[in-house]
Amino acid sequence: xxxxxxxxxxxxxxxxxxxxxxxxxxxxxxxxxxxxxxxxxxxxxxxxxxxxxxxxxxxxxxxxxxxxxxxxxxxxxxxxxxxxxxxxxxxxxxxxxxxxxxxxxxxxxxxxxxxxxxxxxxxxxxxxxxxxxxxxxxxxxxxxxxxxxxxxxxxxxxxxxxxxxxxxxxxxxxxxxxxxxxxxxxxxxxxxxxxxxxxxxxxxxxxxxxxxxxxxxxxxxxxxxxxxxxxxxxxxxxxxxxxxxxxxxxxxxxxxxxxxxxxxxxxxxxxxxxxxxxxxxxxxxxxxxxxxxxxxxxxxxxxxxxxxxxxxxx
Amino acid sequence: xxxxxxxxxxxxxxxxxxxxxxxxxxxxxxxxxxxxxxxxxxxxxxxxxxxxxxxxxxxxxxxxxxxxxxxxxxxxxxxxxxxxxxxxxxxxxxxxxxxxxxxxxxxxxxxxxxxxxxxxxxxxxxxxxxxxxxxxxxxxxxxxxxxxxxxxxxxxxxxxxxxxxxxxxxxxxxxxxxxxxxxxxxxxxxxxxxxxxxxxxxxxxxxxxxxxxxxxxxxxxxxxxxxxxxxxxxxxxxxxxxxxxxxxxxxxxxxxxxxxxxxxxxxxxxxxxxxxxxxxxxxxxxxxxxxxxxxxxxxxxxxxxxxxxxxxxxxxxxxxxxxxxxxxxxxxxxxxxxxxxxxxxxxxxxxxxxxxxxxxxxxxxxxxxxxxxxxxxxxxxxxxxxxxxxxxxxxxxxxxxxxxxxxxxxxxxxxxxxxxxxxxxxxxxxxxxxxxxxxxxxxxxxxxxxxxxxxxxxxxxxxxxxxxxxxxxxxxxxxxxxxxxxxxxxxxxxxxxxxxxxxxxxxxxxxxxxxxxxxxxxxxxxxxxxxxxxxxxxxxxxxxxxxxxxxxxxxxxxxxxxxxxxxxxxxxxxxxxxxxxxxxxxxxxxxxxxxxxxxxxxxxxxxxxxxxxxxxxxxxxxxxxxxxxxxxxxxxxxxxxxxxxxxxxxxx
Numbered sequence: 001x002x003x004x005x006x007x008x009x010x011x012x013x014x015x016x017x018x019x020x021x022x023x024x025x026x027x028x029x030x031x032x033x034x035x036x037x038x039x040x041x042x043x044x045x046x047x048x049x050x051x052x053x054x055x056x057x058x059x060x061x062x063x064x065x066x067x068x069x070x071x072x073x074x075x076x077x078x079x080x081x082x083x084x085x086x087x088x089x090x091x092x093x094x095x096x097x098x099x100x101x102x103x104x105x106x107x108x109x110x111x112x113x114x115x116x117x118x119x120x121x122x123x124x125x126x127x128x129x130x131x132x133x134x135x136x137x138x139x140x141x142x143x144x145x146x147x148x149x150x151x152x153x154x155x156x157x158x159x160x161x162x163x164x165x166x167x168x169x170x171x172x173x174x175x176x177x178x179x180x181x182x183x184x185x186x187x188x189x190x191x192x193x194x195x196x197x198x199x200x201x202x203x204x205x206x207x208x209x210x211x212x213x214x215x216x217x218x219x220x221x222x223x224x225x226x227x228x229x230x231x232x233x234x235x236x237x238x239x240x241x242x243x244x245x246x247x248x249x250x251x252x253x254x255x256x257x258x259x260x261x262x263x264x265x266x267x268x269x270x271x272x273x274x275x276x277x278x279x280x281x282x283x284x285x286x287x288x289x290x291x292x293x294x295x296x297x298x299x300x301x302x303x304x305x306x307x308x309x310x311x312x313x314x
Numbered sequence: 315x316x317x318x319x320x321x322x323x324x325x326x327x328x329x330x331x332x333x334x335x336x337x338x339x340x341x342x343x344x345x346x347x348x349x350x351x352x353x354x355x356x357x358x359x360x361x362x363x364x365x366x367x368x369x370x371x372x373x374x375x376x377x378x379x380x381x382x383x384x385x386x387x388x389x390x391x392x393x394x395x396x397x398x399x400x401x402x403x404x405x406x407x408x409x410x411x412x413x414x415x416x417x418x419x420x421x422x423x424x425x426x427x428x429x430x431x432x433x434x435x436x437x438x439x440x441x442x443x444x445x446x447x448x449x450x451x452x453x454x455x456x457x458x459x460x461x462x463x464x465x466x467x468x469x470x471x472x473x474x475x476x477x478x479x480x481x482x483x484x485x486x487x488x489x490x491x492x493x494x495x496x497x498x499x500x501x502x503x504x505x506x507x508x509x510x511x512x513x514x515x516x517x518x519x520x521x522x523x524x525x526x527x528x529x530x531x532x533x534x535x536x537x538x539x540x541x542x543x544x545x546x547x548x549x550x551x552x553x554x555x556x557x558x559x560x561x562x563x564x565x566x567x568x569x570x571x572x573x574x575x576x577x578x579x580x581x582x583x584x585x586x587x588x589x590x591x592x593x594x595x596x597x598x599x600x601x602x603x604x605x606x607x608x609x610x611x612x613x614x615x616x617x618x619x620x621x622x623x624x625x626x627x628x629x630x631x632x633x634x635x636x637x638x639x640x641x642x643x644x645x646x647x648x649x650x651x652x653x654x655x656x657x658x659x660x661x662x663x664x665x666x667x668x669x670x671x672x673x674x675x676x677x678x679x680x681x682x683x684x685x686x687x688x689x690x691x692x693x694x695x696x697x698x699x700x701x702x703x704x705x706x707x708x709x710x711x712x713x714x715x716x717x718x719x720x721x722x723x724x725x726x727x728x729x730x731x732x733x734x735x736x737x738x739x740x741x742x743x744x745x746x747x748x749x750x751x752x753x754x755x756x757x758x759x760x761x762x763x764x765x766x767x768x769x770x771x772x773x774x775x776x777x778x779x780x781x782x783x784x785x786x787x788x789x790x791x792x793x794x795x796x797x798x799x800x801x802x803x804x805x806x807x808x809x810x811x812x813x814x815x816x817x818x819x820x821x822x823x824x825x826x827x828x829x830x831x832x833x834x835x836x837x838x839x840x841x842x843x844x845x846x847x848x849x850x851x852x853x854x855x856x857x858x859x860x861x862x863x864x865x866x867x868x869x870x871x872x873x874x875x876x877x878x879x880x881x882x883x884x885x886x887x888x889x890x891x892x893x894x895x896x897x898x899x900x901x902x903x904x905x906x907x908x909x910x911x912x913x914x915x916x917x918x919x920x921x922x923x924x925x926x927x928x929x930x931x932x933x934x935x936x937x938x939x940x941x942x943x944x945x946x947x948x949x950x951x952x953x954x955x956x957x958x959x960x961x962x963x964x965x966x
Binding site: 014015017018019021022026029032033139140142143144145147148151152154155159210211212213215216217218219220221222223224226230231234235249252253256257260261271272275276278280283286287290291293294295298308309310311 | 445448449451452453454455456457458460461462463464465537541542544545548549550551561564565567568571572575578582585586589590593594691694696698720724727728729731732733734735737740741742743744745746751754755758759790792803806807809810
């Protein structure tokens with residue numbers, strides 16, 4: 001078996017019990033919610049009979065273990081139950097919201113990876129003004145909360161200059177509007193991670209450029225573009241890939257806040273509104289979806305980092 | 315969001331990482347870290363004593379004074395309900411501070427002991443605890459905290475506690491890796507031998523060493539905690555409106571952004587400054603690690619003897635008399651590094667002159683620290699920054715290489731001058747197969763097709779006597795032995811059929827049996843290709859075996875040169891004699907027992923004879939001034955005031 005496949009299977013074997021644990025935990029989360037769902041969702045005006053009937057319709061008055069196993073049995077088949085508030089299937093709600101969060105994450109990555117690699121490499125090569133600028137501004141950019149940046153961007157580019165819409169989302173059917181509606185959220189999410197990644201690239205490149213093999217390749221007559229882009233960048237990749245993975249996970253958390261701010265109906269918004277509405281099945285579903293994404297990102301990061309490092313492939 | 319960075323830094327020798335109170339204080343001496351510490355202290359003090367310090371109640375509304383800008387009465391203005399912004403700001407830090415402190419404290423209280431245990435004992439506890447830590451990495455921490463707000467709305471204690479528990483996995487892994495790195499170091503073994511028990515070793519030896527990186531992590535953890543809690547508050551999940559915090563202030567401000575953008579500033583600035591202060595403090599503690607001197611602080615150095623080396627050329631040097639006849643003519647080459655103040659530089663190779671004729675092998679001999687490597691790196695223009703060639707000339711086959719443009723140097727590298735370095739394993743790019751990096755260099759020089767390069771690659775590996783060139787080409791550098799890697803490095807250096815090969819200690823890193831094979835290979839290749847070779851070595855045995863001529867370097871200068879036969883038979887410089895004496899029975903020895911002491915660092919080079927402090931034959935005249943390299947007949951040159959006496963002694 002190829003070593004990478006073996007490693008991937010090993011990680012997957014570790015991840016599956018974790019997903020099971022998260023699923024179980026999110027289910028029992030529901031049991032910890034104080035009060036019964038009926039009285040919360042129907043409000044103070046509902047009669048006890050109405051509340052009892054509502055609870056019965058949700059099945060929450062059955063024994064906990066019976067609920068757990070039927071929930072688990074359905075969850076494995078992709079049925080995460082029905083929302084308590086909208087009464088539509090949780091899976092359907094999540095699938096409708098997923099493309100928006102995915103668009104955000106993918107666009108942020110498309111923006112930050114090339115920029116960070118270019119900026120970090122330039123700073124590593126030319127340890128002068130650019131380097132000092134990167135180090136100074138990165139500390140600031142990393143410390144700025146994304147929701148503060150987002151609000152500032154709204155004020156500047158949506159309210160004052162009216163270049164981009166302040167809030168709302170346009171689907172992919174109109175690509176131009178889609179891009180415009182995501183421009184500000186993407187910028188708000190990208191600035192911090194971009195600078196962080198640039199610092200990481202800078203450090204990795206400085207480290208690699210001082211290596212004996214870089215000098216030897218130059219001495220062998222290879223042109224600078226090959227030494228830099230083929231050899232140095234390639235060897236600087238493993239730590240950079242790991243950082244990209246970490247930042248992708250950080251983006252999920254960032255997206256929760258930024259979707260709220262820009263009124264984008266993504267998974268983060270589903271999570272926050274369902275938390276406020278005590279819609280437990282929807283909260284469970286969203287948490288589970290996030291957990292699956294985390295596991296997948298970690299797995300892909302490990303595989304990519306191992307793929308970039310021949311020594312890790314054995 | 316995870317409270318820890320992915321991996322600890324490479325382990326430095328543990329003993330030197332132990333910290334005294336003075337070193338802790340020195341970390342706080344820079345203006346940035348002092349300012350950060352002051353800011354954090356101010357935030358803590360204001361948070362603790364907010365109710366006594368505030369000018370106004372943070373909840374006191376005044377509907378007649380809405381959206382007032384900063385004024386004497388309201389230093390930071392008022393908000394949408396006429397509340398005093400400064401008062402709200404002063405109250406707003408506490409929740410965030412205690413919340414993130416709680417999360418960090420829980421993460422470290424759980425993670426550090428478990429990490430110490432896992433890292434120190436290894437085996438089963440390690441596997442079990444590392445597994446738990448791995449599991450925690452699959453948890454989307456922020457998402458879980460948000461979801462928990464269903465059960466515990468506005469409950470900072472529980473929400474941040476949960477963040478701490480989830481983050482403890484990262485702290486565990488971080489502590490474990492640090493502990494493992496320290497565990498096996500010598501002084502811990504010494505501690506074990508001295509009869510300390512496990513608890514004593516952990517608390518006295520391991521904990522002090524791993525404390526600074528843990529403090530760094532704690533600072534970063536605090537700053538992440540702040541952002542998490544501020545984000546929760548921004549979402550309306552973190553705190554209640556009765557106790558406003560900075561995150562919530564930013565949310566309130568974002569709702570009024572068109573009316574009064576100023577309101578975004580106080581909360582945002584307070585939050586950002588606190589996060590920056592924590593990060594700055596963390597990184598200044600990180601700078602305590604040895605080997606990472608804070609920027610702008612040069613290594614302390616003595617300035618005693620700096621002048622001599624850069625003094626203008628005085629007496630006529632023999633180099634100027636000798637006509638340039640070789641393939642390579644190096645004249646008065648000086649390589650220098652910036653030293654201390656502006657425009658000051660410290661030469662590491664000082665007015666070095668030698669000639670290499672076509673097909674000839676020159677040995678460049680001396681202990682490490684004599685400037686041999688910098689001298690030869692200057693030839694193809696590869697002196698590592700910030701070093702520069704600060705004087706002299708390097709004429710190679712009619713072209714001046716000293717100070718030449720990169721373009722000129724690039725035309726020479728590989729195709730006219732080849733280079734192989736000391737450590738063959740480090741000289742090959744670890745990410746590419748041997749064949750792929752060899753073929754790239756071949757194609758660069760031959761401009762041939764991929765298929766042609768493949769054939770030539772096999773031929774090249776065959777020429778350096780690699781038994782199975784096809785299979786070897788498919789291997790990565792880490793999959794071959796040092797001797798094999800050096801053969802590959804030689805093949806790569808020869809791919810452009812250079813006229814001159816520079817080999818910097820090509821056998822030093824290899825086993826004794828392999829050393830002879832590589833040396834034999836080099837000798838054979840120079841003969842067959844009629845290629846000149848500069849062989850850098852500290853081993854006169856190698857010179858005797860392989861070199862036509864030899865130049866002996868000491869402390870940046872050539873002290874003796876001539877034909878290898880003559881110099882080895884009758885050394886005229888006491889340093890050369892010392893090197894010879896240190897080869898008992900003609901067998902090369904790595905330690906120079908015959909010469910006491912070591913080569914001084916460049917800044918400590920005397921302004922008189924640089925070898926005088928270690929010289930067994932030193933007389934008072936040796937300290938009179940700098941000694942010049944003088945002609946001694948038959949191409950011999952010696953830099954010693956007693957050279958004539960020594961020559962006489964050798965004849966007698």
